[in-house]
Amino acid sequence: MNNGNIVEITNLKKGYDKGKIKALNGIDIQIRKGEFVSIIGPSGSGKSTLLNMIGALDTADDGLITVAGNDLMLKKDLSDFRSKKIGFIFQLHNLIPNLSVLENVIIPMYGNGYKSSHMSKRAMKLLKYVKLEDKAERKPTELSGGERQRVAIARALANNPSIILADEPTGSLDSKNGKMVLERLKELHEKENVTLIMVTHDMNVAAMAERTIEVLDGQVQT
Amino acid sequence: MSFTKLIAKNPFRNKARLALAVIGIAIGIATIVALGMVTEGLKASVEEQLMTGGADFVVMKNTTSESASGSYSIKDKRIDEISKINGVKQAAGVYTSSRMVDGNQLGFAGIKSKDLNMLGARMIQGNAYADDKNELILGKLAAEKLKKKVGDTVTFNGNQYVVTGIFEVGNKELDSIGALSLEKLQSMDENEGKVDMIYVKINKGADLKTVSKSVEKAYPGELTTIASLEDFQKADDSLQMVETASMAISLLAIIIGGIGIINTMIMSVFERTREIGVFRAVGWKSRRILAMILGESVVLTLLAGMVGIVLGVVGIEVIINLFETPLDLVFTPALALRALGIAVIVGLIGGLYPAIRASRLPPTEALRYE
Incomplete structure (x- = not known):
């Protein structure tokens, strides 16, 4: 990590279908620690692929990618990295339907050696942060779309990550709930100094970020 | 959680x-x-039957040896011969068969009246049968099933038999059978002179293993002795x-x-x-x-x-x-x-x-x- 950059990407390439589809075609990005960046671009531009690369959900074919000091091209098992450094927020909240709101927030904490009581305490604290402590025992199906996405934010914060990766976090919400979720994310970034990288195709949402990166045909537009 | x-x-x-x-x-x-x-x-x-009976071991046909004829019967002259082996106090032949009695399938043991002690049967009502009369005794459960008491008669094979006593062994299988004269049961099946097993009681102080080995040695390949469940499993492959x-x-x-x-x-x-x-x-x-x-x-x-x-x-x-x-x-x-x-x-x-x-x-x- 150089010059306070938490994400360093150089000439990153990723192809699908034996290279016929070039999702990323030589991407170069640097993101500073504590920065709020939005990645925009049309569908199929490669923005979600880029987010998955930063979050180590997928591996690149070529290039360099270092996130929070970890060379993602070298490591094979990146689950530890994802657990400790990354917090994901998906467009569809992806909460586990048979578990309570509290249990959903606990999920990422398994494997960290915490006691059950400690995990519950921490999850409750996070639910308080997203103002859902009174709904801790409810099932996700009993919550509104906005509330579910706030639970997803709490879950993303479970292991105190350095980077929050949000893939269209307001994409399935109405404007009121979308605004509420964005405010929570912005507050999180400002108060906790968390690096926030958000993929969106909504220009109004993107405008909330300190910097916007536009991706088109697998390349960053300058 | x-x-x-x-x-x-x-x-x-x-x-x-x-x-x-x-x-x-x-x-x-x-x-x-x-x-x-x-x-x-x-x-x-099987274990209970071996333990509760008055016998120390049971002699059966060796069906596993090469010389075995495939028949499970033992010639009853072996009873006398075995009783003369050193260390043997008493040898009793037992023949088993089953009959329809008043619409119920009932197992019978044919054994001489004087040898009933070998079954471990305790008379709880009445007395033992006479070998030369049409008499029998019933196990407690058999009597309950047939609803018979001492003095009643049961008919099977066209003959009437008087129930002279009710016995109890404490084993469900044995308490569910009847017992009668060895010869009468043999003749019913036209199997005169044949028994299925011989119960052997040894003299006080005699060594069980030595005596049972002597019996096996006297009839190599023909007879085998059973004193435990393990012996039974070796001799009988049904279990x-x-x-x-x-x-x-x-x-x-x-x-x-x-x-x-x-x-x-x-x-x-x-x-x-x-x-x-x-x-x-x-x-x-x-x-x-x-x-x-x-x-x-x-x-x-x-x-x-x-x-x-x-x-x-x-x-x-x-x-x-x-x-x-x-x-x-x-x-x-x-x-x-x-x-x-x-x-x-x-x-x-x-x-x-x-x-x-x-x-x-x-x-x-x-x-x-x-």
Whole structure:
């Protein structure tokens, strides 16, 4: 990590279908620690692929990618990295339907050696942060779309990550709930100094970020 | 909530599928338990018969030797010969047969009246029969079944027999038979001069092993002696056959149950592909997902194991009572452990493939799954 950059990407390439589809075609990005960046671009531009690369959900074919000091091209098992450094927020909240709101927030904490009581305490604290402590025992199906996405934010914060990766976090919400979720994310970034990288195709949402990166045909537009 | 609690909770998400999977495996486990109870019951009955009788050991035809004729009968002149062997106090020939009596199938032991002590029978009413008269005695349970008391008559083979006494041994099988003159029962079957076994009592101070070896030595390849359950199993392969059948059915239950579990767990993994993607995204290692799916599979089969044990115990009791089979069923903790052990094995084997499949799901593909 150089010059306070938490994400360093150089000439990153990723192809699908034996290279016929070039999702990323030589991407170069640097993101500073504590920065709020939005990645925009049309569908199929490669923005979600880029987010998955930063979050180590997928591996690149070529290039360099270092996130929070970890060379993602070298490591094979990146689950530890994802657990400790990354917090994901998906467009569809992806909460586990048979578990309570509290249990959903606990999920990422398994494997960290915490006691059950400690995990519950921490999850409750996070639910308080997203103002859902009174709904801790409810099932996700009993919550509104906005509330579910706030639970997803709490879950993303479970292991105190350095980077929050949000893939269209307001994409399935109405404007009121979308605004509420964005405010929570912005507050999180400002108060906790968390690096926030958000993929969106909504220009109004993107405008909330300190910097916007536009991706088109697998390349960053300058 | 701990990880273990999560594993225990997950199989209950789809209750209908859980119930079907549990029933499928439980039937297999129930069969194992029921057969196990029958096998244990038979063993206990043989042991009881060996222990409760007045005899020290039983002489039977050696059906396993090469010189064996295939017949189970022993010539009754061997009774006298054996009684003269050093250390033998008393030798009693027993011939067994079954007859329809008042519409009931009843087992009979033909034994000389003076040798009744060898069966370990205690007269609780009346007296023993006379060998030369049409008389018999009934076991307590046989008398209850036929609703007969001392002085009543029973008719079979066209002859009337007077019940002179009721006896009790304390063994369900022996208490469910009748006993009468050896010669009369032999002649009924036109098997004069043949017995099925010879009960032997040894002299005080004589060594059981030495005496029984002397008998075997006197009739090499023809006769064998039984003083314990192990001896019985060596001489008689019927228990072994039941045990082999029980093992074969256990294996079948494992295979069928395993296939059922693979199907159930694969369905579960399919439905939860996206969820597994989330687990990977939040940092779960492949082995944690493997452990979760395997754990869920074991929870399911353990539950099926418990249901199967109850089903097996109740089921076989009902069947035994329905057919009025004179057998004391024996349920042991070892049998329950074996059933649960098989259930766990089925869970592990059946859950392995779906678990490996789930643990290898690429996170991005899993998250895209619709």
